[in-house]
Amino acid sequence: MTLVTARPVAPARVRSRRRRLRPRRPIRFGFLVGPALLLAFWAGGSASGLLDPRFLSPPWTVVTTAGELVASGRLQEHLLASVQRVGLGLAIGVPLGTLLALVSGLSRWGEAVIDGPIQIKRAIPALAMMPLLILWLGIGEVMKVTVITLGVLVPIYIHTHNGLRGIDSRYVELAETVDLRRGTFVRKVILPGAQPGFLLGMRFAVMTAWLYLVVAELINSTTGIGYMMDLARTYGQTDVILVGIVLYGLLGLFSDAAVRLVERRALSWRRTLAG
Amino acid sequence: MATDVGRLTRVQGLTRRYGERLILDHLDLEIAPGEFVALLGRSGSGKSTLLRALAGLDDDVAGDGLVEVPAQVSVVFQDARLLPWQRVLDNVVLGLDGGERRGRESLAEVGLGGRERAWPSELSGGEQQRVALARSLVREPRLLLADEPFGALDALTRIKMHGLLRRLVERHRPAVLLVTHDVDEAIALADRVLVLDSGRIAAERRLGPGSTDIRTDLLLALGVTGEGA
């Protein structure tokens, strides 16, 4: 038998030779770095006169215009209208998309019936659907929320379905050996197994919701950020248009960050590259 | 025996084929209540196929024959097969209504008391396999099917697991069918050792005091001779 004794090493000289392939620890508010750089370029371009203020107002003008819009109460009013539409569209579209993904993922007949139409819907651009939706539902809130709901439904369905189909069949086998009832099986195996897919779908869905909101609001609207921007276009107010664009951008960015936060919390069982 | 109804494990004329290949060929097997049987066999000899038939996991495989198993059967797989998104205790009591207390006891039994709230990914391979053991034993099975449950563990952990399994089986008294390719493991644990070959039980040895040459015997039945033994 050989005895292996640990040779003492001076701590200062201990150095890991291992190449580190994983990214380092996450940066706090790292998601703001890219947008901040973008803002810096914009400000620099405006200050140096590279960007013509008639086509692209400088950031400070946008800020003052935003301040004026807030003071007059118009911005809040439009923002509220927009947020309500997005919220409603998500509130209907997300559960609906999840339900469809579950039915289609768990039953062959469900898949046969559901999957095709969703793929077709996916192939049709939102703008192409608008004339028909306006004919059917008018130009009111119902139409706008419907547009968003339909848009949200697709990524939720696609990613949840994909996540669900990707669940390791060994877990299904395990569920069979411990005699899980169908309801428990869905709760303990299917839903958590599909959750990473669902949350990815959620990120797409939130973005999609804001995109479809613009489409819905630029056409025949009397409230909302899109309407505010369209009105500004007729008066040639670039700064107001920019306020709208920045606002859309910020809303998208923060809703994505919110979903990612939920994702990190919900998937704490995972040990992955992202850490 | 009337008392054995629903407790006996019996296989008669079991045939299983994949395509044209006959894997199990009119196989007969009986396991008494509380008996510990080890199943040896070369790789690809059909050990897992037999075990899956007993576990009722082979609806999609062609074949026929009679399979009679007790009402409560538990399976331990080669991989621990814990749901990564469920904490350890939830994995143990998966599908049991209100089994929390029994789950904790079961975890304590395999030496993992206090790790109830851990995620499976936070456990070592041996610990995960112990959780899998707890999960199968908390259901008080009358038949425990184990397909190379220690195959992925290192030699030292394996020996510890043998001791643990022996103690647990003594306490809970299920019949056990343990698939392994390790002759020494079979001898260390089982009352009876079977060798599967060409789709049938080709050799059978009952272990007891004075069964010294069994190791060579079994290795011979597995086609290993001379120095290799």
Ligand SMILES: Nc1ncnc2c1ncn2[C@@H]1O[C@H](COP(=O)(O)OP(=O)(O)OP(=O)(O)O)[C@@H](O)[C@H]1O
């Ligand atoms: N799903 C399948 N489709 C086709 N052939 C299969 C399938 N599963 C197993 N087989 C074949 O059946 C034979 C027996 O497989 P089985 O898994 O029962 O072997 P085993 O004795 O458990 O081997 P090992 O010790 O390597 O686990 C093998 O030749 C294998 O190729």
Ligand SMILES: [Mg+2]
């Ligand atoms: Mg096998």
